[in-house]
Amino acid sequence: MAEPKTIAELDFNVVPRTFKVPTWKTPSRRNKPARTVIADEQRRLQALATAETAAATAAAEAATEAAAASESDGTATAPSTAPKFHASYAAVDAPPSVRPRKWWCDITGLEGRYRSVRNGLRYHNAEIYGIVQGMAPGVDQQYLELRNANVVLK
Numbered sequence: 001m002a003e004p005k006t007i008a009e010l011d012f013n014v015v016p017r018t019f020k021v022p023t024w025k026t027p028s029r030r031n032k033p034a035r036t037v038i039a040d041e042q043r044r045l046q047a048l049a050t051a052e053t054a055a056a057t058a059a060a061e062a063a064t065e066a067a068a069a070s071e072s073d074g075t076a077t078a079p080s081t082a083p084k085f086h087a088s089y090a091a092v093d094a095p096p097s098v099r100p101r102k103w104w105c106d107i108t109g110l111e112g113r114y115r116s117v118r119n120g121l122r123y124h125n126a127e128i129y130g131i132v133q134g135m136a137p138g139v140d141q142q143y144l145e146l147r148n149a150n151v152v153l154k
Contacts, residue, residue, distance in 0.1 A: 106143045107131060120144060 008014075032040075105112035105124040112122030116132050119140040123129050132140070144150035 106147065120149065 103112045103115075103122050104110070105128060106121045107128050108124050110124040112124055114124075114129065115122050116129070119132070119135070121132050121135075121140055121143055123132050135143075141150045
């Protein structure tokens with residue numbers, strides 16, 4: 001093999017790149033800035049709130065009209081006033097989580113992935129399992145009592 005003699009022969013810019021698509025262009029913007037995302041989310045939530053308010057007022061007007069019509073007919077029906085859930089950071093109530101429940105180790109307080117079949121204690125790893133297996137019969141019930149899972153025989 002002959003070694004190249006000039007820099008022009010070593011230049012990779014003149015070599016055609018067959019692996020590149022010639023029509024590809026760099027995207028103008030890859031992601032939105034945080035303030036744009038927040039502003040869009042606030043606009044979306046405001047639109048949802050106004051739509052809910054409009055629906056609630058329309059339902060209230062329909063209930064009022066139905067109540068007025070039933071009074072004129074002599075039949076009385078109570079209007080439906082079911083509260084709607086509105087999720088926000090200020091709301092205390094929240095719907096149930098869709099994430100799986102986490103279990104905690106009864107001995108260490110770390111995440112307890114395993115449960116002893118013999119006494120029902122949750123443990124974190126094999127080292128803690130050795131401690132759980134060596135417990136006296138009443139001690140395991142005391143640990144279970146801490147999380148209100150003990151068996152009380154009367």
